[in-house]
Amino acid sequence: MLPVTLTFAGAAALINLWLAFRVVAIRRSGKVLHGDGNNPLLLCRMRAQANFAEYAPFVLILMGLIELAGGSKSWLWGIGAVFTVARLVHMLGMDAQKQGPLRAVGALVTWAVLLALAVWAIWIGSHPPAAVHYL
DSSP: OOHHHHHHHHHHHHHHHHHHHHHHHHHHHHTOOSSOTTOHHHHHHHHHHHHHHHHHHHHHHHHHHHHHTTOOHHHHHHHHHHHHHHHHHHHHHHHOSSOOHHHHHHHHHHHHHHHHHHHHHHHHHHSOOOOOOOO
16 A cells, blocks of 8 residues: 555545636636637636646656655655645646746746656666565
8 A cells, every 4th residue: 555645646636626626617707618718817727737737647656656665655745745735836826917936936846846756766766675585
């Protein structure tokens, strides 16, 4: 069982649903069936959800593989929490009417998390524990 990854996968699913509901709310209020209907807020919310869907799978896959390989659960809890907060901050930044720091901070922290997990996974993969030999 992968309790850390499972927890954050559940959280990611809930965030993705919430992002979808936000898109649907603007679609319904603006009567937009397809595309963005030239509605800037709808476009921003669509991109916020798509952007989440672009990064969450990589992060969750890397977390799961690292957890399976015996990576530190404490570090995984921390990095999962940082990723979750970063994605929420990014989403808030995408809703802003004018450019502010939230979108950039959310994106940069997400990239840092993905980079850290990638390097960690490569390290674990290239430095497997010594084989145990039974006589």
